[in-house]
Amino acid sequence: MKVVIxxxxxxxxxxxxxxxxxxxxxxxxxxxxxxxxxxxxFDAFDPxxxxxxxxxxxxxxxDICNRETLDSLIDGETDAVFxxxxxxxxxxxxxxxLGYAVNLDGGRNVLEAARRTGRCPxxxxxxxLAVYGGERSVDDSTALTPQTSYGTQKAxxxxxxxxxxxKGFVDGRTLRLPTIVIRPGKPNAAASGFASSILRExxxxxxxxxxxxxxxxxxxxSPKRAAQAFIEIHNADGASLGINRAVMMNGISPKVSExxxxxxxxxxxxxxxRVYSKPDAMVQEIVDGWAWYSDGARARALGMEPxxxxxxxxxxxxxxxxxxxxxx
Amino acid sequence: MKVVIxxxxxxxxxxxxxxxxxxxxxxxxxxxxxxxxxxxxFDAFDPxxxxxxxxxxxxxxxDICNRETLDSLIDGETDAVFxxxxxxxxxxxxxxxLGYAVNLDGGRNVLEAARRTGRCPxxxxxxxLAVYGGERSVDDSTALTPQTSYGTQKAxxxxxxxxxxxKGFVDGRTLRLPTIVIRPGKPNAAASGFASSILRExxxxxxxxxxxxxxxxxxxxSPKRAAQAFIEIHNADGASLGINRAVMMNGISPKVSExxxxxxxxxxxxxxxRVYSKPDAMVQEIVDGWAWYSDGARARALGMEPxxxxxxxxxxxxxxxxxxxxxx
Numbered sequence: 245m246k247v248v249i250x251x252x253x254x255x256x257x258x259x260x261x262x263x264x265x266x267x268x269x270x271x272x273x274x275x276x277x278x279x280x281x282x283x284x285x286f287d288a289f290d291p292x293x294x295x296x297x298x299x300x301x302x303x304x305x306x307d308i309c310n311r312e313t314l315d316s317l318i319d320g321e322t323d324a325v326f327x328x329x330x331x332x333x334x335x336x337x338x339x340x341x342l343g344y345a346v347n348l349d350g351g352r353n354v355l356e357a358a359r360r361t362g363r364c365p366x367x368x369x370x371x372x373l374a375v376y377g378g379e380r381s382v383d384d385s386t387a388l389t390p391q392t393s394y395g396t397q398k399a400x401x402x403x404x405x406x407x408x409x410x411k412g413f414v415d416g417r418t419l420r421l422p423t424i425v426i427r428p429g430k431p432n433a434a435a436s437g438f439a440s441s442i443l444r445e446x447x448x449x450x451x452x453x454x455x456x457x458x459x460x461x462x463x464x465x466s467p468k469r470a471a472q473a474f475i476e477i478h479n480a481d482g483a484s485l486g487i488n489r490a491v492m493m494n495g496i497s498p499k500v501s502e503x504x505x506x507x508x509x510x511x512x513x514x515x516x517x518r519v520y521s522k523p524d525a526m527v528q529e530i531v532d533g534w535a536w537y538s539d540g541a542r543a544r545a546l547g548m549e550p551x552x553x554x555x556x557x558x559x560x561x562x563x564x565x566x567x568x569x570x571x572x
Numbered sequence: 573m574k575v576v577i578x579x580x581x582x583x584x585x586x587x588x589x590x591x592x593x594x595x596x597x598x599x600x601x602x603x604x605x606x607x608x609x610x611x612x613x614f615d616a617f618d619p620x621x622x623x624x625x626x627x628x629x630x631x632x633x634x635d636i637c638n639r640e641t642l643d644s645l646i647d648g649e650t651d652a653v654f655x656x657x658x659x660x661x662x663x664x665x666x667x668x669x670l671g672y673a674v675n676l677d678g679g680r681n682v683l684e685a686a687r688r689t690g691r692c693p694x695x696x697x698x699x700x701l702a703v704y705g706g707e708r709s710v711d712d713s714t715a716l717t718p719q720t721s722y723g724t725q726k727a728x729x730x731x732x733x734x735x736x737x738x739k740g741f742v743d744g745r746t747l748r749l750p751t752i753v754i755r756p757g758k759p760n761a762a763a764s765g766f767a768s769s770i771l772r773e774x775x776x777x778x779x780x781x782x783x784x785x786x787x788x789x790x791x792x793x794s795p796k797r798a799a800q801a802f803i804e805i806h807n808a809d810g811a812s813l814g815i816n817r818a819v820m821m822n823g824i825s826p827k828v829s830e831x832x833x834x835x836x837x838x839x840x841x842x843x844x845x846r847v848y849s850k851p852d853a854m855v856q857e858i859v860d861g862w863a864w865y866s867d868g869a870r871a872r873a874l875g876m877e878p879x880x881x882x883x884x885x886x887x888x889x890x891x892x893x894x895x896x897x898x899x900x
Contacts, residue, residue, distance in 0.1 A: 340739060377815070378815070385715050386715065387713050387714065387715040387716065388715065388716065388731075389734075389815065389816050390731065390734075390735070391738070391815060393735050393739070396731050396732070396734070396735040399731055400728050400731055400732075403716075403718065403724050403727055403728055404724070404728075406717075406718075406724070407718070407721055407724040410719070411668060411721070487705070487706070487717065487719060488717050
């Protein structure tokens, strides 16, 4: 099968790519896992890490706002598209027009290109709990009342995925993600980025500012569990998903103070003491608008598991990204 | 004040225009009703009925998909925009691309033009109960799960109005309308159009096909009450509306069989017998997806009243549109 991943140089895109290249996990029309014969990794940026040297991989750098580019990527051979590319929450808040161009018009370009193949490919859309707003606890049927431009654009993308699916143009699926923690690499412009930074940076010996209060809660999910959930939603039976193709993924809901306590227990006080308070009113306001508890029955029914604990999240990060060691 | 109405040649646009020209009802920044000094009626079509000869009125015919056109209509003098222009439900279902062009991109053009004035004008957006789907009873906080392209486009418009308002670009308000009954004039491509036709046509001596079952229920509102509600939502205090600017308007919820019974009581059996059964599976499916009961607490709190009865709706139509007589 041919798979296209937008945002293919990003954290989730790259992780998913390595997984589906390593062994057949995405199912075909017969329900059996299929080999990936071609994998296109599309992104606005050249990959920071070298992409896999696997001959099945093609790296394409370009602008998702260019419709012709998308039409050439998503062609008559394409079986599945994973659409991760996005301007993240903080970025879309600062640059209103760029956020709409990439997150709304770019998403429409993906759906239009998939529609034009005439073969109703699967389109798996990465949404976010930023589609909610003002509720502490959310589930699959909570009304979407986003309080950021990013959340608005993701909510619009969900509506489009449902409508294109209903019309038979694509076989769409949307996964609403909790905040991904611990993201590897460098901080990005996501308002949620601190939730990774306050764990990642101290484990590597660096001091880091925490922009929110210790009482702030976040709904979080590891990159590993997120990639697994994307495979599962790709493989889910479309008819059983029904008209609304959006599934809210579950996560765990620690306070920031609990995150730092677990870091201290796991790595020692010296590590946790590298986190200092650096309040940021914009980040606090955005985070306060997000839900921190998810009761996603559909994700549970589909067998999508959140992480067992914060300890597991930290340990997995240290093993996968830091070769099993940290700076004590 | 200067007011722009898109869809200004349409049923609601024209009715609102005549009202606000007749007496000051739209309030200004000081909360007092203001005279309309200029009223732009914009539509894709030349008005079927001659527009008011009032010198304050300017009729502009053009394409809402043309951004420059909107930028010239909505200028630095504009205080309020009523955005009614749309491809209706049946039309957007048949012509997918045209529906998105007019209902999504056209709406963005309105919001962008309003944003560029730099003076945060009021933008009043006409949404529809088609934003819901699969629920029999809805209220202001029901999740939006549209089951038509038209409903999807209206739901997206609501999200955009909220985001542009949150950013301070416009002072947006959305009114979710029940099905408008009795629409004057000729049938249009709206899937809901039959609900007017089965009352309007027999009163004028014409036979008419009813596409749905007698048990089908519709949530309905008269044009007169709708125009009143648009004035009220324009005048509402923005801060008290909060982050979600959408208000679900209430209506009455007769079965189609009840509509025909009331028609018979009001005008006689000979009139009601002009309605014959002509099932249409597409219309039935769309109507079955719509809610038929609204419990809109926000509309009630804002003093927006639905019609007292179906009898009142029919009588008002006969008096306003048929000079007080019908073909018995």
